[in-house]
Amino acid sequence: MRSLLVLALCALLEYAGAACYSGSDPVPCYSCAGSCTFDNGCHCSNDFTGCVPSSNSECPMGDNTCCGNLVGRYWDSSLHCCTETPFCYPGCSGDEVCGVVNNAAVCVCDRNTYQGIKISDLRASVDCDGGLMTISISRCQLQQLGYDASTLHFNGDSAECKASYGESRNNIRVQSIQLRAVSGLCGNVVTKTDSKIYYSNTLFITQKPGPIITRNPIVFSFTCEYSLDMQIGIMLSPQS
Known part of the structure; x- marks a missing residue:
């Protein structure tokens, strides 16, 4: 029995060494x-x-x-x-695996994570932090549905209207895009009450490039709410 254990240990060591x-x-x-x-x-x-x-x-x-x-x-x-x-360094998010692309180790979406997902299952998170609105959505969910996460954009031709970036949030890989709370910027629509000011906009995501367009863009409408006092404070804050 002991000899069998020794042989098994030697086999394991040989296998481990073979990987190096x-x-x-x-x-x-x-x-x-x-x-x-x-x-x-x-x-x-x-x-x-x-x-x-x-x-x-x-x-x-x-x-x-x-x-x-x-x-x-x-x-x-x-x-x-x-x-x-x-x-992969840094490590991958919970919905990714470490794969090889062009001989480089990179995090890629785990296709098993979102099997069977539908467009109706998509959810975008919105952070209304001071005068900056940040919208984030799962990159791998978009990929599974055939959409290109890098195409997140608002209406408008300026770089600010389409400058998205990838990041990890709550162990999920997301694509985020930020927009300043400024009236008319990239299609921002402003409404007011006696105490609140609301900035509303629409986020668009287009499908992956292909010979035939078969899917309509994904559209997310969102609104950020601020108190008028806070908005006035932002406007009066010194600029660096």
């Missing part, structure tokens, strides 16, 4: 007094040829820079070596 790069071109960094830096990657100290690290001390970066001399290899900080398994 063990070639000689490029050479291990320790064999040529090499080091890894953010600016230059991993190189030998004598002739500046590329090398491959084999420990965390040789690879201080928390990303895949240390394996840049090897195509299709990625740094595993737990094994202290370059492996064939993609590792």
Whole structure:
């Protein structure tokens, strides 16, 4: 029984070692007094040829820079070596997996997360923070439905009307776009009561590029509410 355990342990160690790069071109960094830096990657100290690290001390970066001399290899900080398994830095959100795109390890949408989703299931979150309105929507949900998250836009031709960006919120990858609470900007419509001021607008999202347009744009209407006192305070605040 003990011999079986030893054999099983040896097999596991062999399998684990097989995942690590063990070639000689490029050479291990320790064999040529090499080091890894953010600016230059991993190189030998004598002739500046590329090398491959084999420990965390040789690879201080928390990303895949240390394996840049090897195509299709990625740094595993737990094994202290370059492996064939993609590792994404920073880590992926809950609705993503780490995949390979153009030989780079990147977070991509997990297709299993939103199977069966319908357009009616989409929800946009709206933050009305001071004089800035931020609208966010799941990138992977949009992708699953065949829409292009990078096309978030309001009405208007200025950069402010279509400058969206990706981020992670509550462990979900979202595409966000911000708009200042200014009357008429990118289609902002203002209404007032005795104590409140409301900024309303419409967000548009178009489908992924293709030979035939088969889907109408997704449209989200939203409103941010502010007190008149707060709005006056924003208008009177000093500008840097």
